[in-house]
Amino acid sequence: MDASTVRERATDLPTEPGVYQFLADEQVLYVGKAVDIRARVRSYADPRSRRIARMVRRADAIDVAVTDTETQALLLEANMIKRHQPRYNVRLKDDKSYPLVQLTDHPVPRIEITRDPDEGATVYGPYTSRSRLETVVKALREIYGLRGCSDHKYANRDRPCLDYEVGICTAPCTGEISEAAYAEDVTAAQRFFEGEIGVLATSLSRSMEQAAESQEFERAANLRDRLETVEAFHGDSGDAVATGDSDGERLLDVLGVAIEGEEATVARLHSDGGQLVDRDRHTLAAPDSGPDQIARVLSAFVPQYYAERELPDALVLPEHLDDEELESWLDTEGVAVRVPGAGREATLVDLALKNARRGTDSRDEVGALAAALDIERPTRIEGFDVSHAQGSQAVGSNVTFVDGSRESSDYRRKRLGGGNDDYANMRSLVEWRASRAIEGRDDRLDPDLLVIDGGEGQLSAAREALDAVGWDVPAIALAKDEELVITPERTYDWSDDALQLHLLQRVRDEAHRFALQYHQTLRDDVSTALDGIDGVGPETRKRLLGRFGSVEGVREASIEELTAVDGIGQKTAETLVEAL
Structure with a gap:
């Protein structure tokens, strides 16, 4: 997309606050927020950095979402960055x-x-405090009887x-309430999220008074707290966020930043009542x-990090933020932002900086792999392995690594019918993954690289499957015996201490482990630790073992x-965690 095309498309965009996305072949390249969407998008005709200029050239479409307030735009941007992992955004990797x-x-x-709404759902938010949101949803279910089951x-x-x-x-599943009456209750809940708190607040207030009259003081206090949450729910920010004691700054966060190559490290020191009580480090892709x-x-880290976390009373930073909307949001939430020049807080910033620099000692295996193969940084890597027991019960595993770390929620596995033919099994496994991606039946993002466990034969089988389906994703193989890395163009024999080889070995070994676990599941016809847990019947047990491979995986x-x-709801999940 050239400069004139950007200006032309910006002309038709709204002038309200909201979020915009640059896309290429329907993949999200970049997400941004704006007070005036049209003006902000028009500015991309003259990008301020080479990285953003490359993004604009790749883009072929612009999509926007209008919000009511700048704060909603800020929160929606953070949500969309997390959901889509756009290549050109500065992303917090552990947010x-x-x-x-x-x-x-x-x-x-x-x-x-x-955090990931279903297609076609009616969605409200985003909100900054999950605990307060849970209180409101529980109150809505108690008043209107809305179902929460799958x-x-x-x-x-x-x-x-x-x-x-x-x-x-109210059990609409068995006709205890008609669908028409249930729909009225759904409409009432929708009106609450759209700003009408009266009916819910009145019901809670009445219940609180009745509990007090009956001398059920603990219940009355609980209802009082719930009522306060409901009444504060539609504040200026769309949610009420506690910020410590009102008569002083009890909670203080100090941030330090160190940048090395393509990676930035942010160190956070957390002070409570004047005492340092916690410190941690987080990594982002550097702008x-x-x-x-x-x-x-800092402007990328702050909104992404403080999702679902209590905002401090004050943020002490090494430099001023580069984002007026973010500064306005923090001010609205009552968070003081300071950049000290001297004194105790300046000393704390220096300490945070030292902690951040310690974080840059970690080695960039993903960057090393990109350089060694001369490809774009493979942020998402998927590994594939096939396994069988003497030709029977052939299975395939598909594991995912993001920025060099396991993403176990994106693991998948499949039974295969190729007997002991490893090539046929690999072709079938990769074709299954590719077909689901092309047809939109796989909810995962497309990977940047496939790693096949095996040699030239397994890689050829995988590439045949990719070509047959038309899924354009690069694939390489890692042979077990000599640890050779095989690509369509050449074979690499890297040294044992090569960073990029260590990453590929982890992906390969994890795919192998996950496939072997599946064999254990298929052979496991006897009782397991899952039996007897409330809410876990035979079918649920089968789905759990199918997804996680073993009781240990669960x-x-x-x-x-x-x-x-x-079939697993919040209550059953909590029961599983406690029981296991």
């Missing part, structure tokens, strides 16, 4: 996205908190579940060099990973 509320696209919608649990029921018994669902490089790192999974399995 969490802001939570949303969705009412699913279903004749009888369910209400749930999510479609799988909802279907084919002959009696209401426990949610009906405890009064947080283009320039006098404002550190300011741009034990290591997070709440978020567990609830991604069909």
Whole structure:
């Protein structure tokens, strides 16, 4: 897209606040926010850095989303960066996205908190505090009886579940309430998220008064707290965020930044009541060099890091932020921002800087691999392996690494029918993955590189599958015996201490481990530690073992990973974690 095309397309864009995306072949390249979308997008006709100039040249489309306020644009931008992982954004690698509320696209919608809404769902948010959002959603379910179960649990029921018994669902699944009456309750919940808090607040207030009259003081206090949360929910920022004691700055975060090559490290020192109580480090992809490089790192880090985290009373920084909307948001939230020149806080900034520089000692294996293969940085790598037991129960594994680290929520596995023909099995496995990607049936982002466990034969089989389906993703192989890296053009024999080889070995070994675990699952016809856990029947057990490979894999999974399995709700996930 050239400068004239950018200006032409900007002409048709709105002048309200919101978020814009530059896309290439429907892949998100860059996400940004703006007070005036049209003016901001028009500025890309003359990009301020070489990196952004390359992004604009690659882009073939611009998409926008209008928001009501600048704060909503700020939060939505952070959410979309987390969700799409755009190549040209400065991304916090270990961040969490802001939570949303969705009412699913279903004749009888369910209400749930999510970071990745379903297609067609009615979505509200994003919000800055998950705990406050959970309080509100629980109150809505108690008042209106909206279901929170998955479609799988909802279907084919002959009696209401426990949610009906405890009064947080009206059981439309068994006809205890008609779909028309349930739809009215859904509409009432929608009106709340659109700003009408009256009915919910009135009901909570009445219940609080009744509890007090009955001398149920603990329940009355709980209802009071819930009422305060509901009444504060539609504040200026769309959510109320606690910032410590009102009579002083109790919570203080000090940030330091160190940049080396393509990676930036942000160190955070956390002070509570004047005492340093915590310190941590986080990595981001570094923006283009320039006098404002550190300011741009800070401006990317702050909104992404403080998703779902309590904002401090004050932020102490080495440089001023490079983002007026971000400064306005922090000011609205009551967060003081200071750049000290001397004194105790300047000493703390120096200490944070020393901690950040310690973080740059880590070696960039992903960058080394890109340089060695002369390719763009492979942020997302997927590994493939096939395995069988003497020709029977052939299985394939598909693992994912992001920025050199395992992304276990994106692991997949499949039964294969190729017997002991490793080439046929690999062709089938890669064709399955490629077909799902091309047809839009795989919810994962496309990888930058495929790593095949095997030699020239396995790589040829994988490339045949890619060509047959038309999925344009580069693939290489790593042979076990001599640890040779095979590409379509040549074979590499790297030294044992090569950074890029270490990364490929981890991907290959993880794919192999994951495939072997699947064999254990297929052979496991006896009882496991999952038996007897409330909410885990035979079918749920099968899905859990199919996704995570073994009971040990289930034990290591997070709440978020567990609830991604069909049929596993928040309560069952928490029960699993406690039981295992």
